Amino acid sequence: MQWWGVYACLCAPVAFLCTLISAQLLQQQTCRLIRPSRLPTVAKEGNITLGALFSLHDAVLESELSFTSQPEPAQCTGFNFRTFRWMQTMIFAVEKINRDSRLLPNITLGYKIYDSCSSPLHALRTAVELMGGREEESDGTECQGKVPVVIGDGGSTLSLVVAHFLGVFQLPQVSYFSSCACLSNKKAFPAFLRTMPSDFFQVNALAQLVQHFGWTWVGTVAGDDAYGRGGAQIFNDKVTKLGACIGLYEIIPKNHAPAEMARIVQRIGGSGTRVVLVFALEQDAKALFSEALKHNLTGVQWLASEAWITAAILTTPEFHSILQGSMGFAIRRAEIPSLQPFLLRLHPSSFPDDPFVLQFWEEVFRCSLQNGSKGVGSDALRPCNGSEDLASVKSIYSDVSQLRISYNVYKAVYAIAHALDAMLRCVPERGPFPGGACPDTLSIRPWQLLYYLKKVDFINELGEETKFDVNGDPVAMYDLINWQHLASGEVQYATVGRFDEIRSANLEIEEENIIWNGYQRQVPVSVCSSSCPPGTRKAIRPSFPVCCFDCILCAAGEINAVECATCPPEFWSNLKRDACIPKLVEFLSYGDTMGMALLAVALLGSCATLVIGLVFACKRHTPLVRANNSELSFLILSSLWLCFLCALAFIGQPTAWSCQLRHTAFGIAFCLCLSCILGKTMVVLMAFKATLPGSNAMRWFRPPQLRAVIFLCTAVQVGICGAWLGLAPPFPRRLMTRESARIILLCDMGSTLAFSLVLGYIGLLAAVCFLLAFFARKLPDNFNEAKFITFSMLIFCAVWIAFVPAYVSSPGKYTVAVEVFAILASSYGLLLCIFAPKCYVILLRPEKNTKKHLMGNSMTEKRF
Incomplete structure (x- = not known):
């Protein structure tokens, strides 16, 4: 009893103090950020603000954490012109919609764009920033975030992190480049949609390609991320079911360790396979091919995933000797009218507050906009004089001949605009919500916008239908791309086939237009064991895959399959011993x-x-x-x-x-x-x-x-x-x-x-x-x-x-x-x-x- 008394005496003052603090908090029903944002941002005000994430840099340099002071902002390196074009395409689409009196009339779209720097941790930071420190008030009402929807991110690994976070709040996310099949899981990612087809369809197309050309001994090299591992595993499973064998399966480490990269290249050379699929991001693919050049690895027909089949960083002359003839599927190419003039409008004087434009300008023209030149000695950059002209420079940024991911960004913006337009046109008492209610257009709730996004179905001005299936995926349509080197030394992305999910015959291939590795017109052969000649059967080698076998002669009257099969009584094996044909009927005829x-x-x-x-x-x-x-x-x-x-x-x-x-x-x-x-x-x-x-x-x-x-x-x-x-x-x-x-x-x-x-x-x-x-x-x-x-x-x-x-x-x-x-x-x-x-x-x-x-x-x- 004495201990309970002492405990009660101690708890009484604490309870009184907690009551005072709670009362004080109840009076402050406001949401605020712990600290102001220091992340680089491109923003424009509008009635409705769209959030966006783009990996404008290829890597991030994290500062050391001392835990004694507030950490410095992360430094991103490796400016990516291709991703910068994607970002500008989003801005182009937003401004085009704002000028359209038929779509979202009297509504102006704004945007707030962050750089995720190709880092999952940085992508999560920017996603939290877009959410505006979303909290709940004491009375249960929800503080409004800054954006009702997020466009992005690019890579599947980045989108996985962001989608887990945004899905908790039912905030819709529309990705333009994340293709991992795992993102189609609506239980794990209920608010995720994309204009990029799932890897399931790309891998299905690649498996059909392998089957079409009769390759039974195939190698697979994957990036060490969700995109690479997931896609490679699906591919391995599919081609195995089709009767082919995986001759090797390797993972490219993220740190690109030289010893491990050298081991992978040696493994490829010693595996005996002539066809190797590289299912990885362009940075990982570049590291692999750089190592292959050091080891003089030739004679390999490379199959590409859509992540690098049109990557400009691999079209440089140094890679021509090994990548010529590479083949892979890329999403359908499109032409966006008036986009190129919009891209060439940039100038530092017109966008003085845009940190990305300034950095882009310096990277393109290799000059410095600062008062002093950057770098030391021979690496010092000349100052920019302001007379530089983007039109005079040939770069991947201004090249609109291969608009594939840019078109996905364009479709994502228009899909959101059509969803918002449908929300605004909702007729009271005929709405989709309980009691026929319509969404609150003055304060758009993300979960309501998510409902309308899933119902989007329209045909854009290019004549293509845009809609999402039950998994939030678009219709899969790919171009089969073949790298062909021109006499001028440039790489041409020749379209030599198509894959369309809707058509009954999904895969169409124009074999006569294909140039294989080594400038060959003949289809390369990639088998562990050559096909058994007529009249023989396969005998599997112990401890080897089923594609590795010896050939044993079949008896007369049998045909060669996995095992020699006896023909029915009225049939006999043909000369090739690969089919049973009717026996010759013998009688004394007038003809003999x-x-x-x-x-x-x-x-x-x-x-x-x-x-x-x-x-x-x-x-x-x-x-x-x-x-x-x-x-x-x-x-x-x-x-x-x-x-x-x-x-x-x-x-x-x-x-x-x-x-x-x-x-x-x-x-x-x-x-x-x-x-x-x-x-x-x-x-x-x-x-x-x-x-x-x-x-x-x-x-x-x-x-x-x-x-x-x-x-x-x-x-x-x-x-x-x-x-x-x-x-x-x-x-x-x-x-x-x-x-x-x-x-x-x-x-x-x-x-x-x-x-x-x-x-x-x-x-x-x-x-x-x-x-x-x-x-x-x-x-x-x-x-x-x-x-x-x-x-x-x-x-x-x-x-x-x-x-x-x-x-x-x-x-x-x-x-x-x-x-x-x-x-x-x-x-x-x-x-x-x-x-x-x-x-x-x-x-x-x-x-x-x-x-x-x-x-x-x-x-x-x-x-x-």
């Missing part, structure tokens, strides 16, 4: 040599048969023809003619009807022919038997009986063929094997038994004919026909006995060719052996075609 030869032989045989038939018809009254039973002779000739013609059914692509026709027609035609020959042989044999006393055998072999024998013998074959067609007819079949590059199209027999019966029955008839003719071969006669039938049957049997093993062993279309050859050979054997001797006598030895000669001394006249 063998088919044409067999066709000619068949037609010749059929014509010869017709000729012989014509000879017999013309000489039918001669003794020789009459003695050989002209009726049977004509029937044999007709059946032989059919045998020759049925060979044609075996030639050509097999179909259902041709498969059924060829075997049945062949079987029936030969059966008819052999039945007739059998009848003729029996007549010859019986004719001599009938000459014996008391024999009446010939009455059983008169024409009606012979016709019956021929009909019965042929009917048996017809019955076999009919059963064959009815139960299991032949049909076309495709014979495919994975080991063959051809599909054999043949006729499947349907029933092997039926085919065997057809051949067996023909063989039976041939054997009977041969035996009967053999017995009658020595019968006395000047023209013994049995002798010729014996020879014909001998040839017939020999052909068909040889046919069986040849038919079984022949592959593909040769199987059919063997069958056709057997048909033609046996038909020719019958035709020549039986009818050739008769034609010889009829046509060439007519003196022997007499009854006396045929009868001989021992024969009586007998008609067969």
